[in-house]
Amino acid sequence: MLTFLMKRFGVMLLTILCLTFIVFWLTNLAPNLERLAKTQANNRMTDEQVVSWLDSRGYNRNIFIKYGEWMGLVPGWTNEINGVQAGRCIRAGETEGPKYCGVLQGDFGFSTVSQEPVSDVINRRLSLTGWLMMCTFLLMVPMALIVGIAAGMREGSKLDRGLSTFSITTTATPEYVSGVIFIAIFTSSAVGLKWFKGTATSAADEITFANFTLPVVTIALYGMGYIARMTRASMAEVMQSQYIRTARLKGVSFKGVVLKHALRNALIAPFTVIMLQFPFLLTGVVIVESLFNYKGFGWTLVQAAGNNDVELLLGCSIIAVIVVLLTQLISDIGYVFLNPRVRVT
Amino acid sequence: MKQLDWTGTIGTVLDPILIIAGSVLLLAFFAQMISSFIWMPSAEVIGAPVKRNPTDNILIVGKIALYVVVGVVLAYIIGGNLVATESKGIVERIFTQFRPVWLAMLLILALSFLFKSKLGLYGKILDNKLGLIGLCVVMFWVLTAILATGLCIGEYCTTPIVQYDELQQISGMKNKKPGWAVTGEEGKYYLLGGDVLARDVFSRVIVGSRTVLSIAPAATLFAFMVGITLGLPAGYFTGKLDTVLTFIANLVLAFPVILLFYLLVTKDIVETGIPMYLAAVLFLFPLIFLTILLTSKFRTRPGELALYLGISLILGFWVYLGLTFNYDPLGLNIFSMDPNTLNIFVSVVFVNAPTVYRIVRGLVFDIKTRDYVAAAQTRGESPWYIMLWEILPNARGPLIVDFCLRIGYTTILLGTLGFFGLGISSESPDWGMTINEGRKLLSVFLHPAITPAIALMSLVLGLNFLADGLREESLRD
Numbered sequence: 001m002l003t004f005l006m007k008r009f010g011v012m013l014l015t016i017l018c019l020t021f022i023v024f025w026l027t028n029l030a031p032n033l034e035r036l037a038k039t040q041a042n043n044r045m046t047d048e049q050v051v052s053w054l055d056s057r058g059y060n061r062n063i064f065i066k067y068g069e070w071m072g073l074v075p076g077w078t079n080e081i082n083g084v085q086a087g088r089c090i091r092a093g094e095t096e097g098p099k100y101c102g103v104l105q106g107d108f109g110f111s112t113v114s115q116e117p118v119s120d121v122i123n124r125r126l127s128l129t130g131w132l133m134m135c136t137f138l139l140m141v142p143m144a145l146i147v148g149i150a151a152g153m154r155e156g157s158k159l160d161r162g163l164s165t166f167s168i169t170t171t172a173t174p175e176y177v178s179g180v181i182f183i184a185i186f187t188s189s190a191v192g193l194k195w196f197k198g199t200a201t202s203a204a205d206e207i208t209f210a211n212f213t214l215p216v217v218t219i220a221l222y223g224m225g226y227i228a229r230m231t232r233a234s235m236a237e238v239m240q241s242q243y244i245r246t247a248r249l250k251g252v253s254f255k256g257v258v259l260k261h262a263l264r265n266a267l268i269a270p271f272t273v274i275m276l277q278f279p280f281l282l283t284g285v286v287i288v289e290s291l292f293n294y295k296g297f298g299w300t301l302v303q304a305a306g307n308n309d310v311e312l313l314l315g316c317s318i319i320a321v322i323v324v325l326l327t328q329l330i331s332d333i334g335y336v337f338l339n340p341r342v343r344v345t
Numbered sequence: 346m347k348q349l350d351w352t353g354t355i356g357t358v359l360d361p362i363l364i365i366a367g368s369v370l371l372l373a374f375f376a377q378m379i380s381s382f383i384w385m386p387s388a389e390v391i392g393a394p395v396k397r398n399p400t401d402n403i404l405i406v407g408k409i410a411l412y413v414v415v416g417v418v419l420a421y422i423i424g425g426n427l428v429a430t431e432s433k434g435i436v437e438r439i440f441t442q443f444r445p446v447w448l449a450m451l452l453i454l455a456l457s458f459l460f461k462s463k464l465g466l467y468g469k470i471l472d473n474k475l476g477l478i479g480l481c482v483v484m485f486w487v488l489t490a491i492l493a494t495g496l497c498i499g500e501y502c503t504t505p506i507v508q509y510d511e512l513q514q515i516s517g518m519k520n521k522k523p524g525w526a527v528t529g530e531e532g533k534y535y536l537l538g539g540d541v542l543a544r545d546v547f548s549r550v551i552v553g554s555r556t557v558l559s560i561a562p563a564a565t566l567f568a569f570m571v572g573i574t575l576g577l578p579a580g581y582f583t584g585k586l587d588t589v590l591t592f593i594a595n596l597v598l599a600f601p602v603i604l605l606f607y608l609l610v611t612k613d614i615v616e617t618g619i620p621m622y623l624a625a626v627l628f629l630f631p632l633i634f635l636t637i638l639l640t641s642k643f644r645t646r647p648g649e650l651a652l653y654l655g656i657s658l659i660l661g662f663w664v665y666l667g668l669t670f671n672y673d674p675l676g677l678n679i680f681s682m683d684p685n686t687l688n689i690f691v692s693v694v695f696v697n698a699p700t701v702y703r704i705v706r707g708l709v710f711d712i713k714t715r716d717y718v719a720a721a722q723t724r725g726e727s728p729w730y731i732m733l734w735e736i737l738p739n740a741r742g743p744l745i746v747d748f749c750l751r752i753g754y755t756t757i758l759l760g761t762l763g764f765f766g767l768g769i770s771s772e773s774p775d776w777g778m779t780i781n782e783g784r785k786l787l788s789v790f791l792h793p794a795i796t797p798a799i800a801l802m803s804l805v806l807g808l809n810f811l812a813d814g815l816r817e818e819s820l821r822d
Contacts, residue, residue, distance in 0.1 A: 011592070018596055023608065031613035150382075158404065159381045162374060165475070168813060172806040174757040176764045176777065177798040180784055184795055188788045198788060283603045287764065291784065298603075302765070305607035313604075320601045328599075 008332070012325045016318065023317045024067050027310045033059050036308045040112055056081050058088060070109065070314065072102020103318070109311030113303065118315040121300060126319065128204055129285060129296035132215060135207075136281070140220035141227070141274055148231025149266065153258050155236040164232065171225035175287040179218040183291075186214065200294035215292045219284045223277050227270055234269035238262045268338045275331035279324040349524030349534055353434035355424045359417050366413035373407030422447060430532070435524040439536050439547070445496075445503040446488045453484065466745070469818040476814015482807025486800075490558040493551050507548035508533070511774045519543040520790045540779075540793040541786060550796050553774040557804070560686070561755040564693040565748060568755075570631040571694065572701025573744075577732040579702070580709025591706070594699035602696055603761070609692045610768035612685070620688040624669045627694050632661045641730040689768045693755055704747055708740040715739075742819040749812035753805040760801050776801045 026032075036059075037050045045053065054060045058069075058077035068074030069088055076088030076099070089097035089107075101107040108118035151163035185191055187198035197211045238244065239262055247257050286298035293299070297316065304312040352360055377400060384398040425437030426444055433441065440447075461468040470476040495505035509515070517528040518539035523546075527533040537547040579587040614620060635657050643650035666672045667680030668687070682690065712718065713736060721731045763769055763777020771778075776797040783794025 015592075015596055015599055019600060022600075023604070026608040026614075029614070029617050029619075031616050035613065157381065158400075159378055162378050164813075168809045169806060172753060172809045173802050174760060174805075176760060176780055177802050180780055180787065180794050180798045183784070183787050184791045188791060190789060190791050279599070279601065282601045283761065286603045287761065290765070301604065302607070305604070317601070317604055320604060321599055324599045324601070 005333075008329055012329065015325060016321055019321045020314060020318055021067055023314055024070065025063055027308065027313055028059070028063060028066065032308050032310075036112070036310065039307060057086075068102075070102050070311075072100045072104035072107070075099045076101050108315045108318075111304075111309055111312040113307045113309045113312070118312050121312060122297070122315050122319060125295065125297045125300045128294065129289070129298065131203075131207060132212075132219070132285065132289075132294065132296060133281065135212065135216045136219045136223070139216055140224050140277075143220070144224045144227035144274075145231055145267070145270065147224070148228040148270065149235050149258070149263065151228070152232035152235025152266065153239060153262070155239065160232070164229070167225040167228040167232070169225070170221045171229070173222065175218050175222050175284045176291060178221055179214070179288060179291045182214050182218060198292070200292040204295055215288045215294060218291075219281060219288050222284055223281055226280075227273050227277065230273040231266065231270040235262065235266040238266040241265075268335065271338060272331045272335055275327045275334065278327040279320075282320055282323070348522065348526065349438070349536075350434045351524070352421075352436050353428065354432035355421070355428060355437065356434055359420055359424075362413065363417045366410045366417065370407060370410035370414055373403050373410055377403045377407060435534075435536055438534065442506050442508065442536070442547075443489070445492045445506065446485060449488050449492070450481070450484055454481075466815065466819060469821075470811070470814050473814040473818055475810050476818065479807045479810025479812070479814055482803055483811055486554055486804045486807070487558060489551060490554040493555055507545075507551050508536070509545040509548045511549045511552040512544065512772060514543045515539075515545075516543065518545075520786065520793075523792050537796050538790075538792040541782065541790075546793050546796050549774040549779060550776070550800050553776045553779060553797060554800065554804075556769075556773065556775045557756055557759055557801075560690055560693070561752050561759060564690050565697065565751045565755050567627065567631065567690075567694045568697035568701050568751070569744070569748060570634050571627055571698040573705050573737070574630045574634045574637075575698075576702040576705025577709055577737065578728075580706040581713060581728060581732050581736070587706070590702070594702050597695065597699045598703075602758070603765075605696065606692060606762060606765070606767055609695075610688055610762060612768075615684045615688055620684070620691050621669060623695060624687055624691045627691060627698070628665055628669050632658065632665060635661060637729050638733050641727055641733055644727065644730070685768050685770065689759070689762060692762075692768075693758055696758065697751060697755060701747070701751070704743070705740070708743060709736055712736045712739055746812050746816045746819065749808050749815060753808035753812070756801065756805050756808070 033054055034050055037053045038045055041053055042049075051060065056079055058066070058079065061077075065074055069076050076097070078087035078090070080086070087097060089099070089101035098105070106119075108122070110116075111118050111121050114121055147163050147167060151160045151167070154160060182196075183198045186193055186195045195210075196214050198214075200211050200215045202208075203211045203215075244257055244261055247261050248254075252261070282298070285296070286301055288294070289296050289298035290302055297319070300312070301316045301320075303309070304316055350356070380400045380403055384400040421436060422440050425433065425440035426447070428437065457464065457468070457471060461471055470480055489506060492503055493506050495502050497503075515527055515529075518525065518535055520541060520543075521535055521539040523536065523538040525535050525538060527535060535545050535547065537545075537550070540546050540549070575590055579590045608614075609620070636654065639650060639654050639657065643653065663674070664680045666674065668682055671681050673679075673681070709732070717739075718731060718735055721735050726735075759775070760777035760780070763773075763775040763779075764781045766778065766781060769775050769778055779797040780794050780801075783790075783792075783797070787794055
């Protein structure tokens with residue numbers, strides 16, 4: 001078990017390194033830096049001015065050195081800009097800073113758009129998204145499991161047909177379609193049912209039924225169908241197994257068989273799927289947060305990417321990648337615990 | 346008449362029927378689900394007494410309601426095409442616009458049913474209710490995309506489905522409701538209203554289907570080529586090759602899709618040439634696939650090999666140069682893509698390929714233990730022959746199903762790209778883009794956003810139904 005964990009952690013670290021480097025490289029491409037310079041300083045800068053602006057702020061150097069600085073393995077740059085001592089590790093208004101400042105030192109850099117440390121921005125936004133995710137999961141997982149089990153307990157029945165069609169429909173409706181339809185039906189003055197609010201901006205301060213229902217339902221519906229179909233497949237497989245038939249032949253009632261014998265075995269496979277839904281939900285979160293203007297993690301990611309806020313974008317991507325990899329790891333380990341037939345080698 | 350009603354003269358009879366039958370159908374659908382917990386439908390209990398229980402009764406009512414609804418919809422399609430123009434509502438007029446599509450669909454379906462027994466898996470789909478619905482929806486959109494602005498064969502042209510050019514703005518039509526009469530034109534209407542720039546929503550949605558249906562299937566096909574070419578050896582040989590390839594696949598899969606799009610699909614990235622290099626690598630895979638496919642088959646017959654390989658490679662490289670570098674040695678420029686489309690295309694292929702790779706790899710792991718593979722190995726066939734001519738054909742079932750699902754998923758991805766305004770020109774009638782534009786005024790004007798939303802949903806739903814039908818039918822034998 002320990003060697004398995006060590007190996008997985010090793011691969012995970014390597015993946016994080018590769019991915020952050022790719023993001024770093026893509027955000028530091030020449031056209032992106034030029035755009036950054038123009039948004040930060042002056043939109044009408046000449047090419048020479050752009051180059052000197054980038055030079056003085058350490059952008060025009062070897063990508064590996066810059067990446068090392070960001071990681072905290074290479075000392076940060078220092079330079080004099082307009083007679084003021086400046087550097088990667090020196091905050092505005094100060095003259096000195098630590099020698100190294102990178103992710104390894106716990107410093108995720110400085111957001112150029114919101115003018116505050118990246119870790120502050122991400123902490124605040126991530127907690128908002130945490131609420132959204134929590135509500136979504138509380139709604140999505142039980143619903144999906146109930147639908148999947150009800151459909152899978154009698155494969156091919158009318159109930160199965162109906163529920164399967166429903167789950168296919170939800171997987172075929174992406175968030176930006178269902179969200180728009182929900183907003184149109186439940187919030188617009190054109191239809192007249194003003195049950196909910198069309199934006200969730202106010203949910204950042206206080207979550208209410210009116211402002212949080214639609215975003216949660218929108219994400220939950222799209223994610224639900226997939227889990228439900230997996231649960232159905234797993235349940236249908238279990239219901240065909242020998243021990244279920246034996247139990248039935250011994251005279252256990254159908255209800256008893258489903259609840260006592262089948263359910264526990266049928267829930268092993270969906271567990272993996274539920275864990276793997278996290279990365280999938282991330283895209284949904286980005287769409288829903290933009291659609292409902294909820295200023296969480298996804299919204300921040302869009303803003304950072306739109307404004308080429310390099311360090312914020314890197315911070316966001318590292319968080320996203322860690323979430324994805326951790327859920328993969330948890331799903332693998334959990335699978336071993338849930339299913340005694342599987343051994344880790 | 347300033348504004349059309351939703352339905353015209355035939356609607357006075359059909360509307361009430363549709364409403365009643367529709368609500369009965371909906372009620373019956375939910376009622377049967379709940380009641381089947383308590384009473385099992387007798388058809389599903391083998392050897393049970395043939396006494397009807399409440400579930401059976403609800404099922405019968407539901408079935409009748411379903412037939413009535415289908416009948417009314419058909420009556421609208423047929424009647425809408427036949428009645429006089431003045432007595433047509435919006436629905437009838439829309440159905441009239443789609444006339445070429447209906448006729449083509451009728452022809453194709455009639456031919457398919459006629460030769461059903463000879464068509465293999467496609468023929469079997471026609472027996473599957475869900476699959477048939479899916480097939481009809483997909484066929485509807487494909488034909489709409491083909492016939493959108495009229496298709497000409499020699500002298501004869503079909504009537505275009507669109508009424509106006511997708512970019513044409515008519516003054517006074519800004520944000521007008523569906524069925525609004527066009528200013529200055531007698532007897533012409535914006536069937537589904539006007540958008541914020543006074544363009545016809547209906548025509549834009551129809552033309553928008555072209556973008557989706559030209560990119561999504563092609564991109565999925567390329568993703569499959571890449572996934573198959575890499576997944577087969579990884580699953581067959583395993584070892585170091587498998588480790589490295591799987592690591593790279595996981596790397597791409599761990600990348601949040603949306604972040605990748607934001608980094609890759611921007612106008613600035615096109616300048617750096619990264620999409621072109623990516624295309625140069627990814628588009629090479631179909632050529633490699635083709636070469637290996639032919640080489641392994643005709644290894645013992647060099648004459649035929651040279652002929653087939655020569656023809657396909659010359660054609661392949663011509664297309665490859667055109668698509669990737671926009672360079673055509675013959676100067677014909679049939680195969681070319683504008684840089685933005687290429688960027689979107691490549692990104693979508695890039696995102697989809699690792700998943701296909703993992704599916705293929707898993708299938709190969711399973712299939713290579715079969716007896717016929719062992720037999721081929723004993724015969725002394727080359728590994729590539731076994732992979733491409735023994736394993737791949739036997740993995741086709743799951744792959745075809747996944748292909749359908751993946752086109753749907755790619756459609757959703759393209760919509761996401763449009764929704765965030767990435768890589769597509771702001772004028773384009775792309776569905777995702779139109780939804781994004783329409784949502785700004787959603788609380789007042791519904792039609793500009795709802796129309797493309799429903800279009801996108803129906804296409805993806807059709808593809809999913811088709812995939813489900815295919816899965817059921819391919820599992821049957």
